Amino acid sequence: MEYRSQIMSLGYSNYYQSTYLIPDLCPRCNRSNNPITKLIGSKEYSNGRVCFLVHHCSSCNLDHYSLQLISPDRSGEETKLWALHPSNNLKDFSENLLKFSPRFVDLYHQAETAENAGNFDLAGMGYRAAEEVLIKDFALAFSGESKEKIANLKLNDAISHYFKDDEASLISTDVVRINGNDFTHWNRPEGFDLKAQLEQIKQYLDIYIARVNYQLMIENPPVTRNKSHDSKSNK
Numbered sequence: 706m707e708y709r710s711q712i713m714s715l716g717y718s719n720y721y722q723s724t725y726l727i728p729d730l731c732p733r734c735n736r737s738n739n740p741i742t743k744l745i746g747s748k749e750y751s752n753g754r755v756c757f758l759v760h761h762c763s764s765c766n767l768d769h770y771s772l773q774l775i776s777p778d779r780s781g782e783e784t785k786l787w788a789l790h791p792s793n794n795l796k797d798f799s800e801n802l803l804k805f806s807p808r809f810v811d812l813y814h815q816a817e818t819a820e821n822a823g824n825f826d827l828a829g830m831g832y833r834a835a836e837e838v839l840i841k842d843f844a845l846a847f848s849g850e851s852k853e854k855i856a857n858l859k860l861n862d863a864i865s866h867y868f869k870d871d872e873a874s875l876i877s878t879d880v881v882r883i884n885g886n887d888f889t890h891w892n893r894p895e896g897f898d899l900k901a902q903l904e905q906i907k908q909y910l911d912i913y914i915a916r917v918n919y920q921l922m923i924e925n926p927p928v929t930r931n932k933s934h935d936s937k938s939n940k
């Protein structure tokens with residue numbers, strides 16, 4: 706994550722030109738960050754003032770928060786950002802997966818960004834859509850079937866068709882599909898817990914992502930067996 710510094714007066718003597726840090730991108734909406742920052746509270750220590758700041762993003766109208774150690778004016782010490790909430794660390798994907806399905810990674814990150822901003826319904830739809838893209842990219846690469854046939858399969862049919870002999874993929878993708886449907890459909894179960902269901906969707910989607918990574922690693926090994934060498938050493 707990249708940060709940049711801003712200057713404000715904290716209103717204490719020796720703290721009239723204080724430098725504080727903000728993330729370049731808002732951790733809730735992932736857009737360029739130009740927040741209005743206010744000091745909520747602070748406490749003086751021998752090495753500076755620990756400040757609790759609230760940053761109001763004008764793009765999404767939501768707050769993010771930080772805890773920073775700010776040194777007195779002219780001390781020459783740099784400000785230290787101790788904590789930021791929410792942190793906008795988006796999920797890391799393997800190089801193989803990034804190359805194999807950039808659209809899946811993009812959709813997944815969009816869903817995460819929606820989730821961080823509190824847009825849980827959009828997030829649930831997004832994770833489900835991301836899964837469909839990954840299943841179909843995988844089918845196009847490994848099933849030998851035509852793009853037209855793959856494109857016309859509904860998610861439900863694609864799962865039962867491609868994973869009939871692969872129980873881990875079948876179960877994990879079905880959990881994401883069925884839970885994801887609750888975010889899309891008008892009618893949904895009573896006492897629906899959006900956050901808990903999102904966690905479950907991500908956990909099961911992780912299983913399928915690991916399954917795809919496994920296949921990609923086997924298809925693109927970093928070393929190959931040297932057949933002539935092996936045959937010599939076997940003699």
Ligand SMILES: [Zn+2]
Nearest residue numbers: 731734762765
């Ligand atoms: Zn924002």
